[in-house]
Amino acid sequence: MDRPDPLPQASSMQVTILLASYRGAAFIGAQLDSIAAQTHRNWRLIVSDDGSDDGTRGIVSDFAARRPAGQVELICGPRRGATQNFLHLLSAAPEGIVAFCDQDDVWFPDKLARAVAALSLQDGPAHYAARTVITDASLTPVAQSRHFRRPLGFRNALVQAIMAGNTSVFNAEAAAILRRCVGPAQVLGIESHDWWAYQVTAGTGAVLIHDARPALFYRQHARSEMGRNDTVRAMSQRIGLLLAGDYGGWLAVNHAALDAVRSELLPGNRAILDRFGAALHRAGPAAALSMARGRLYRQTRAGTAALYAAALLGRLRHRGPRRPIR
Structure with a gap:
């Protein structure tokens, strides 16, 4: 017997978007606008700001004021860098689907819808990520990110980070696993939250999905936390x-x-x-x-x-x- 179409079920699923911000005033407005334009409407956003002094918090507050009450929450970060800020967000996230979000990207309108549809087909823990379109600071496309040919899995995750954090979405079961595992990562001071998340989800047997279709514009600029890896x-x-x-x-x-x-x-x-x-x-x-x-x-x-x-x-x-x- 065929499984039912996942889309009606997927459209009702709430996604909590976890955005780590720091001095992002130049670009965060465009990212927030792209979140507001998502075809998957059932989302909430938690922004953890790591002590910005450039107007970032004001931009987020203005955005929150234009959204339904309670949909956008601004909290204070740990002021220990981007990775610790994302781990802090993860520990503060409610139960359910979570999506990591960088402050300077621009999401395609169907970014969340495609991720949730793919995750809704899975019965157990699942981790979705996708390719991106690499751009310059003005969002002029440069190239697509790499398409990985070898299998995803723990043997790869231990030595390579390929499930890009800025595209990663975790179903409720996978997010719960990450929350149970986050404490040691915070205490030990891991360097990369997305690499760690790939290791944990792969190690625990989650389904790993890498979408060959790009999901967002990955903006490269002078203050980018992570540079491109495809050249x-x-x-x-x-x-x-x-x-x-x-x-x-x-x-x-x-x-x-x-x-x-x-x-x-x-x-x-x-x-x-x-x-x-x-x-x-x-x-x-x-x-x-x-x-x-x-x-x-x-x-x-x-x-x-x-x-x-x-x-x-x-x-x-x-x-x-x-x-x-x-």
Whole structure:
């Protein structure tokens, strides 16, 4: 028997949008307007502002005043950077579907509708993300973000962030898992909320959906928190960071945050996590062998080769960079 069309059910589902803001006055108005223009009307917005002094809070307050009472809420962030601000938002979110939102993007009108329709087909936890259209500061399109060909999963999530936070939407079951796991991530100071979310959802067996259709304009400007990762230069820089030993400490923090919630992981993924942890405490062939036994991989052959070379050279035992390697 065929399953019913998910769209009528999906249209009634409320989505809580979690927007982390900081000195975003130049662009946040366009993002808020794109949220208001969503074809999926059943949403609420929580903005956590991290101490802006440029008018951001006023723009959000004005937007809230034009919306139905209670639809938009402005709260104070922890003032510890973007990742901690998103984790703070997640811990404050109510039960139900949640969507991460960057302050300087512009969503396509059907962004939420497509995500909710895809999630409504799933019976258990599910994590949706999508491609983006990369633009310049004036929203002139430059290119589409990368389309990943290799499977999504925990073996990839441990070593690569590919479920972009600015497109990520989690159904109620996945959001509940993230809330249960968020404490150690906050205390340990992980560097990337979207990478962590991919690791947790993959590790707990959630369905992972990566939409090949772009969902938003991903604005690149001088203050962008995250740069594009699709050019030869960008990919070469990330491989260089692997070989330079810049992110071993970062991997160790990610491992510790996952290990603290290992009871949430599938049994097989706990074993993979342990092999990964062993690799981070070893050097030379022993480290590479632990990685190989876990069958860890990145989305390109060159990236995977660089990962194993870094393990063989003992680079994964070093401290990491200040940006996630995608």
